[in-house]
Amino acid sequence: MNRTVLDFWVGLFVIAGIGALLFLALKVGSMSTVNSADSYEVIADFQNIGGLKPRAPVKSAGVVVGRVADIRFDNEKYEAAVTLRLDKRYAFPKDSSAAIMTSGLLGEQYVGLEAGGDNQKLKDKDRILITQDAVVLENLIGQFLYGKAQEGAPK
Amino acid sequence: MLKQAIENLGNHTIQGVWRIGFASRFFLSMLLHSGTAFRRFGLTIREMYFTGVLSLIIILVSGLFVGMVLGLQGYETLQRYGSESALGTLVALSLVRELGPVLAGLLFASRAGSAITAEIGLMKATEQLSAMEMMAVDPIARVVAPRFWAGVISMPLLAALFSAMGVLGGYLVGVKLIGVDEGTFWSQMQGAVDFEQDILNGVIKSVVFGIAVTTIALFEGYDAPPTAEGVSGATTRTVVTSSLVVLALDFILTAFMFRGLN
Numbered sequence: 001m002n003r004t005v006l007d008f009w010v011g012l013f014v015i016a017g018i019g020a021l022l023f024l025a026l027k028v029g030s031m032s033t034v035n036s037a038d039s040y041e042v043i044a045d046f047q048n049i050g051g052l053k054p055r056a057p058v059k060s061a062g063v064v065v066g067r068v069a070d071i072r073f074d075n076e077k078y079e080a081a082v083t084l085r086l087d088k089r090y091a092f093p094k095d096s097s098a099a100i101m102t103s104g105l106l107g108e109q110y111v112g113l114e115a116g117g118d119n120q121k122l123k124d125k126d127r128i129l130i131t132q133d134a135v136v137l138e139n140l141i142g143q144f145l146y147g148k149a150q151e152g153a154p155k
Numbered sequence: 156m157l158k159q160a161i162e163n164l165g166n167h168t169i170q171g172v173w174r175i176g177f178a179s180r181f182f183l184s185m186l187l188h189s190g191t192a193f194r195r196f197g198l199t200i201r202e203m204y205f206t207g208v209l210s211l212i213i214i215l216v217s218g219l220f221v222g223m224v225l226g227l228q229g230y231e232t233l234q235r236y237g238s239e240s241a242l243g244t245l246v247a248l249s250l251v252r253e254l255g256p257v258l259a260g261l262l263f264a265s266r267a268g269s270a271i272t273a274e275i276g277l278m279k280a281t282e283q284l285s286a287m288e289m290m291a292v293d294p295i296a297r298v299v300a301p302r303f304w305a306g307v308i309s310m311p312l313l314a315a316l317f318s319a320m321g322v323l324g325g326y327l328v329g330v331k332l333i334g335v336d337e338g339t340f341w342s343q344m345q346g347a348v349d350f351e352q353d354i355l356n357g358v359i360k361s362v363v364f365g366i367a368v369t370t371i372a373l374f375e376g377y378d379a380p381p382t383a384e385g386v387s388g389a390t391t392r393t394v395v396t397s398s399l400v401v402l403a404l405d406f407i408l409t410a411f412m413f414r415g416l417n
Contacts, residue, residue: 006201020318024318024319027345028319028344053346
């Protein structure tokens, strides 16, 4: 076989192999860039986010309207500041509330947005004031046991 | 009768030890004579075409289908527990950690390893190797070492391509066909797959498999009896031995790499 043809195919093979490695490293492995066009960001503070992860979906009425862009710890309020990147097509009233929900029994967690009744809409860098934390199973069981103990206490 | 049996056992043991010793000397002299493989890199590139490029079709197609099956079966099981969002994690981790290197290694052994053994065995049977020695050309440096390095370079690339195609196959079935949320698929995958722990270890595995498979294939060819029967037997032994070695090495490497990981 012609030498240059051979070289060409081997070169192509090496490029494809390295490309596959890069794909694994960037797309499968770590964060890749999220398109920031056509979206706006709002911030919601939670006291407990449970197992919420960046890039988890933000849903309203069950429809995906955005993604969690960033999660960081606010060292002044001692709360988690979650940045939600919402699609520009969907505008929400200023008094909308955000809650951390779980899909299924053991499924992943997502942020549920509930629309309020305000005339003004949420804008970029606005804060969502009404939030509901993730349900922590231990607290729930603790409350349940406490309630049971109260019930059974002698009067 | 008993004496005969003991003699047989002794004979087999001596033969076995002798073969292992010969294989180790062969491996060492191959490494020592690798200079030519790099000085005249054209030789290695030529062999990379035969071992790497010509294995591409089978690797890519198998990878795609393995990924697609993983997507289907994984979804089937995960949706019972309502955690089909973990599909991306399942597909990517099983491919990058295990299936990519191992299946690529097995396919490489049967596609490229057998061809190497047959080629070298025939070279030996037709006395081409002796002819080279007569012309003061070292057959190990000229014929064996380039094939070795070509195999060692090709194998990780093939394994990476296999894994990438598998992830793509899982994506096609999981997201496009079944309708798992695309963002969840990728985000859960990216959250779970670590570059050093998973991807780099997979690459290390594939390099080790490449060394093992190519060495076995070359040695079997070099050691084959110079008859038609001998070459065919050596080719069979290459595929069987290197497949078993890949599986055994995979277990050992996994035990070292992923112990204590969740």
